[in-house]
Amino acid sequence: MRYGMNPHQQAEVISGGPRILNGEPSMINYLDALNAAALAQEADAYTGHPAAASFKHVSPAGAAVAGEIDDTAARTWNVPASASGSLLSAYVRARDADPKSSFGDVVALSRPVDLETAEFLSTVICDALIAPGFEPGAADVLGRKRGGRFLLFETDPTATPPARERRDVLGVALEQDRDTADLAAALPDGLDPAVRTDALVGMATARYTQSNSVVLVEDGSAIGIGAGQQNRVDCVRLAGAKARIWWLRRHRSVDALPRIEGMKRQDRLNWQIRFAGHEMTRGQLADFTTLFGAEAAARYDDQTWRDAWMQELRGITLVSDGFLPFRDNVEHAAEFGVSTIVEPGGSTRTAEVAAAAHEYGIAHVQTGLRLFHH
Known part of the structure; x- marks a missing residue:
């Protein structure tokens, strides 16, 4: 591996694991990818719908099955509402749940990556993707991401994990049944x-x-x-x-904040989240007023619209x-x-x-x- 939990820790894969198509993973990349892939695969198996997970630090920031892309998500991520119900919709919905936390995530998809989803992933800040295959051209699109360093894992959808799990902690070897409860x-x-x-x-x-x-x-x-x-x-x-x-991001007070020329999508999202959650510092509120105007700032301390919504x-x-x-x-x-x-x-x-x-x-x-x- 590139390194373990931290850059000062060396690490290696002893056995098994998904195939690496591109990039050099760290240990956290592996843990995120393996857990995310299992989540997406189970959600798909239980619901019958394509599923996606957005993972950060060995927990999901979001997870979803394919469904409707609402107007706010469509505008935020610049995807057409016609993508609702697709594999792409599963990831858009998963990422949109907590976009502040999903920034720089590991993406897991339950079905082979199509070109539409690959092209979308090339436009967002994420570190890795794990999926059970890639349709023609999809891996090539993603392989160019991050200057060619984007991590691509491919799982074997026919593989079955061992019935027992083992880990070593400070010299103590622990083993248990894998959680396969229905x-x-x-x-x-x-x-x-x-x-x-x-x-x-x-x-x-x-x-x-x-x-x-x-x-x-x-x-x-x-x-x-x-x-x-x-x-x-x-x-x-x-x-x-x-x-x-x-x-609250779906309320017009947040969704319709003035668009600032040159402002990146994630910066706009972070301002919307701070505004919706009423969580700005004094300095941030001053910057917000400069950027979005006094009328928007006047609604920041008004809890009436939040409570009603x-x-x-x-x-x-x-x-x-x-x-x-x-x-x-x-x-x-x-x-x-x-x-x-x-x-x-x-x-x-x-x-x-x-x-x-x-x-x-x-x-x-x-x-x-x-x-x-x-």
């Missing part, structure tokens, strides 16, 4: 098909997200991922904060990789338009959590399946 079988019969799809996308995402984790899903897209927190309620709040910004966010599915220990998780979830909670259940307070869900009009689904990932 996500679909853990869900009860009778779920609305759209909710079932969202639950499966959320569960596949949680399975490959650093625990503790909570995933908020809307229309087959993970719009808020709270990863790697030491307590469950912080996961809910973090996932909710990300989903909130995703939704958040009332329109509904039908969100929350998936938790572990049981919800207290009712405050439900109370926070209700603030972000959650209508269905999917969790393992089985804690001493699950009855209290279920009662809170009923109080807020939220369907409470217990799977009995924990999905921790480290």
Whole structure:
């Protein structure tokens, strides 16, 4: 490998791994690519739709199956609405969930890369792509990215990972069964098909997200991922904060900010995120006023439009990789338009959590399946 976790650490691949078509990966590139590919493949297998994941530091910034590219995403990423339902739509939706975090990501696609998707990927800042094949011309387009250093991994879609996983930690060798639990079988019969799809996308995402984790899903897209927190309620709040910004970016106050000639797409996105989330420093607010004008700046401290717009966010599915220990998780979830909670259940307070869900009009689904990932 180019290096291990850090440039001062040497590293090598002992055995196995995807084929490298281009570039020289580091250890983090490998970990991101392998986990991202597994997530995308599972989401596709469980839903029957092309899937994509956007990975950073061994957790997804976004994940989605193919679906509608809404007007905001179409304008942001300069893709036609006619691409809805395609492999490209899966990645656009995954990247658009948290574009601040997806900057410089590892991309995973569940199906062979077509030329349209390859050409789009050549226009965004990403570090690597892993996929089960490439249609004619697609690998050539991507091989020229980053001055010819763009990482391309190709998986073998017929390969089956070993049944056991092993790792060495400070001289201690650890081994366990690979997590192959059937996500679909853990869900009860009778779920609305759209909710079932969202639950499966959320569960596949949680399975490959650093625990503790909570995933908020809307229309087959993970719009808020709270990863790697030491307590469950912080996961809910973090996932909710990300989903909130995703939704506020669709309000005209954010989406229609004046376009600044010469401003790069990511810079515009970062300003929109700061504006939507009300998270500017004093210096940033001064720069924002200079760039976008006093009228836009006057709306920055006005919470009225944010509060009113958040009332329109509904039908969100929350998936938790572990049981919800207290009712405050439900109370926070209700603030972000959650209508269905999917969790393992089985804690001493699950009855209290279920009662809170009923109080807020939220369907409470217990799977009995924990999905921790480290």
